Amino acid sequence: MGLLKDFKYYTPATLKEALGLLKKSRNSLILGGGTFSLNYLKKAAKYPTDVVGLKNVSALRGIKDSKGTVAIGAMTTISEICASAVIRKNFPSFVEACSKLATTPIRNMATIGGNVASRFFWVDLPAVLISLGAKISIAGPGKEKVVSVQEFLGSKPPEKYILTKVILPKSDSLSFYFRHTKTMPVDVPSLALAFFASLNKGRFSGVVLVVNTTISFPIKLKEVAAAIEGLRPKEVSLKNVLRALNIDAQNLKLDEYRIHCLATDLESLLRIL
């Protein structure tokens, strides 16, 4: 026996075939890029009999630019996302998060679908995807459905499903991503802040600030967003924003370390704006 216990490995070429295999199997695991799943299998007590690899499902690969959205196939790697001109042009905060996520070889292997489907709320992507209003498409036994990333991560996962794509709405917007790590840059963030806002006639609208506290599901800084909403960039006052942060911090029970990191990030944000 090798490093992994035996299982039957299936490599379907179509989504329909993959869903059929999931339906038939009583104990299966879906394999995307493998950076989480294969590690999990090396230590898992509950072991699957069947592993369904999605590498050959070409429909799950690639980035499609449409009029109002950009759809990223679930098997698109993080490196491919970082290199995509359309993603770089439309979603700078997402590129920032993707380019800082883990290490170069992991980014060459890990997929966006695997990252979201693993439901790790403490890693880089959930907060930034929520701030951008991203949705995912899920294929399962019933009809394929579209749900927001926020709804998906905040609810019980559906059974025997395959995440097929991540959909990002395009808009004429500003987005930034800040992250802190405790030791090395390649670590998972100890705190991260994703900012998103549109500029409507020179005034901020639809301001969203999502914080990855790493100890809870990503949270929104509603008071800080309200302190920026409707203002022109030069009208935003750091004093008011920090006052709003204190109210958010009390409501959300943030500790001193996180408040300090967020205050630094907000100061940097206002300098950029």
Place this chain on the structure above:
Amino acid sequence: MKNIKLKINNKTHELAVRDSELLIELLRDRLGLLGTKYSCLEGDCGVCTVLLDGKNVLSCLILAADVDGCEVTTIEGIAQKGGLHPLQESFINKGAIQCGFCTPGMILAAKALLDENPSPTDAEIASSLDGNLCRCTGYIKIIDAVREASQRLKDGK
């Protein structure tokens, strides 16, 4: 079992692999390519790095069945015309090798970088080696070696 056909170091192989066999097991235990090392087996250390279709990846996190149709390069496959690759020579010249355990992974990660970006900055070199740990050198000499190799490759030496 799965039948796969792939190129390893420019040589075509047709192999039957176990469904749960990892690429590192295939390379080391069956093909004797011992430059690819076992270590953390979690994707943290980078000593199992190989190039898969030109990208540096971790062979401890890839099923052998998934490399069907691909091109794999290990450290044994980068020597040129019977001599060492400029990266290998620069690692020796600059003292970027101490115990040597991380060196194959470092060189392959650096090769992936230089193939894509022949003139990287020091920050780009450091960033591209972020998945490879070295407990001996402190990285400075490794970065020096990659910088020197980049120049040698551009000069055609």
